[in-house]
Amino acid sequence: MSPSQAPLGVRISDLHRAFGSGSAREVVLDGVHLECRPGELVAIIGPSGCGKTTLLRAVGGLDDVPESGVVFYAEGGAPLERAKAALSVCFQEPRLLPWLTVLDNVGLPASLAGASRADARARARRQLARVGLADDAHKRPHQLSGGMRMRAALARALLDSPRVLLLDEPFGALDELTRAALDDELHRLCAAQPLTVLLVTHSISEAVYLADRVVVLTPTPARVVCEVPIHLPARTPEVRTTLAFAEHVARVHAALERGVAEARR
Amino acid sequence: MSGAWRSIWPPALTVALALMGWHLLVVVTDARPYLLPSPVDVFTALVAERDTLWAATWRTGVATLSGFMLSAVIGIVGGSVLASFAPLRRGVYPITNLLQMVPLVAIAPLLTIWFGYGTSAVIAAACIVSVFPVIANTVDGLRAVDPKLRELFALYHAGPWATWWRLLLPAATPQILTGLRVAAGLAVIGAVVGEFVSGYMGVRAPIGIVILTGIREARTDLVFAAVLLSAAVGFMLFGLVSGAGHLALRRWHPSALER
Numbered sequence: 001m002s003p004s005q006a007p008l009g010v011r012i013s014d015l016h017r018a019f020g021s022g023s024a025r026e027v028v029l030d031g032v033h034l035e036c037r038p039g040e041l042v043a044i045i046g047p048s049g050c051g052k053t054t055l056l057r058a059v060g061g062l063d064d065v066p067e068s069g070v071v072f073y074a075e076g077g078a079p080l081e082r083a084k085a086a087l088s089v090c091f092q093e094p095r096l097l098p099w100l101t102v103l104d105n106v107g108l109p110a111s112l113a114g115a116s117r118a119d120a121r122a123r124a125r126r127q128l129a130r131v132g133l134a135d136d137a138h139k140r141p142h143q144l145s146g147g148m149r150m151r152a153a154l155a156r157a158l159l160d161s162p163r164v165l166l167l168d169e170p171f172g173a174l175d176e177l178t179r180a181a182l183d184d185e186l187h188r189l190c191a192a193q194p195l196t197v198l199l200v201t202h203s204i205s206e207a208v209y210l211a212d213r214v215v216v217l218t219p220t221p222a223r224v225v226c227e228v229p230i231h232l233p234a235r236t237p238e239v240r241t242t243l244a245f246a247e248h249v250a251r252v253h254a255a256l257e258r259g260v261a262e263a264r265r
Numbered sequence: 266m267s268g269a270w271r272s273i274w275p276p277a278l279t280v281a282l283a284l285m286g287w288h289l290l291v292v293v294t295d296a297r298p299y300l301l302p303s304p305v306d307v308f309t310a311l312v313a314e315r316d317t318l319w320a321a322t323w324r325t326g327v328a329t330l331s332g333f334m335l336s337a338v339i340g341i342v343g344g345s346v347l348a349s350f351a352p353l354r355r356g357v358y359p360i361t362n363l364l365q366m367v368p369l370v371a372i373a374p375l376l377t378i379w380f381g382y383g384t385s386a387v388i389a390a391a392c393i394v395s396v397f398p399v400i401a402n403t404v405d406g407l408r409a410v411d412p413k414l415r416e417l418f419a420l421y422h423a424g425p426w427a428t429w430w431r432l433l434l435p436a437a438t439p440q441i442l443t444g445l446r447v448a449a450g451l452a453v454i455g456a457v458v459g460e461f462v463s464g465y466m467g468v469r470a471p472i473g474i475v476i477l478t479g480i481r482e483a484r485t486d487l488v489f490a491a492v493l494l495s496a497a498v499g500f501m502l503f504g505l506v507s508g509a510g511h512l513a514l515r516r517w518h519p520s521a522l523e524r
Contacts, residue, residue, distance in 0.1 A: 060420070062416060062419075062420070089420055091413070091417075093413065095413055095414060095417050097414065097432070097435070097436075098517045098518070099435045099436075099438075099516070099517045099518075108421070109421045112418070112421045112422070112423045112427055112431070113421070113422070140516055140517050141517075142517065142519075142522070
């Protein structure tokens with residue numbers, strides 16, 4: 001593995017974010033600390049509207065605000081600019097262009113970066129095969145199911161071998177079974193390549209199933225309640241029905257409740 | 266096949282009934298031909314004067330198409346510029362909307378001064394009336410593009426040119442096409458009005474001049490035939506734009522997806 005492909009660490013320290021001004025000013029992030037080590041998958045969980053997405057957008061530099069409090073670093077600890085961090089984002093919605101085929105949608109980041117059409121398509125074809133959409137490459141997004149669209153979005157996010165992947169509730173709009181299937185898929189994809197993943201979700205079982213560590217946030221203004229390390233023997237569908245899994249879910253659940261109680265005080 | 270037939274026969278029946286009613290009206294009231302020619306007179310004129318009418322239709326058609334294409338280019342480019350630069354839009358867009366209110370007939374004589382008699386002035390007239398719906402629909406269409414998709418392109422570091430060509434323009438295409446369809450109809454009106462004021466008056470004169478000459482010579486049958494052909498020019502252009510639009514959208518846009 002060349003150093004330029006090695007996964008990066010993300011260090012978030014004392015991150016504040018507020019919207020509006022004057023009396024309408026609303027603090028969304030109130031000093032969030034969290035660290036995601038290179039190659040780790042960290043899930044961020046919290047009540048809806050607590051600022052999870054805002055946190056992820058701050059990490060991704062998606063909002064037009066001068067950034068402080070987010071540092072990317074390589075394995076040895078040397079910090080890196082965001083522009084060089086090979087960051088990739090998968091949003092809550094698939095955000096596919098309806099006029100392009102699935103193949104060209106997945107290859108879009110490459111062709112926008114200047115790759116030739118043939119090259120972009122070859123790379124897209126490889127990613128589509130990884131997510132099981134090889135036979136649907138020529139279709140338009142409207143011909144796919146919701147789960148398939150999300151797979152295509154995931155394939156696009158993984159196209160340029162990112163070093164950090166940000167996932168914002170990627171399967172939030174899907175039904176329970178499709179979601180579980182995609183969780184397996186995501187686990188397989190992330191395990192197959194060295195990748196640091198920050199996953200925002202409101203599903204406790206999804207967080208426990210996928211993450212090395214679950215970071216629990218309070219309701220707005222968001223702070224970190226605690227971190228729950230996950231120790232599961234294997235991430236296979238069977239593990240969802242084990243006692244160990246249930247205990248982890250209970251721990252995260254308790255932490256969420258504690259966060260709500262803390263915020264009330 | 267039966268579906269196409271089902272959508273064709275009701276309007277065809279309407280036209281047939283209208284023609285019969287028109288003919289009956291002429292027969293019953295015994296109207297003088299210069300007041301109201303019968304459909305048969307009009308058809309006879311269409312055949313008898315086919316050389317004049319064909320040349321006129323061709324000339325008007327070319328001017329209409331040229332004016333329309335000019336307004337499509339100016340409208341899409343101008344609309345894109347206005348949509349992209351907010352200060353310019355705030356300063357210029359309200360004025361373009363006001364300019365739209367200036368009656369073409371009022372400025373047509375000016376076009377004669379600037380372009381002389383002939384096709385250039387007619388093209389200018391066709392362009393002036395048809396450019397505004399293209400500008401307005403382009404501006405609205407480009408501004409309505411999903412901000413989430415814009416964000417995606419920003420994330421991929423797409424420059425303004427790539428964003429316009431690969432995101433904004435395709436996403437706004439359905440609305441731009443709406444503007445172009447309206448423009449197609451207006452371009453014919455602009456061309457014929459332009460011809461009234463500054464049309465070429467020699468042999469092979471355009472439709473507007475044929476109409477003026479017909480009125481002067483009390484050849485109302487010829488006037489009707491010319492009006493019919495000017496409408497045909499409009500239908501043809503409209504059909505062309507609709508067809509091209511369908512081709513562009515049929516694979517992805519809900520308005521054109523084959524069911």
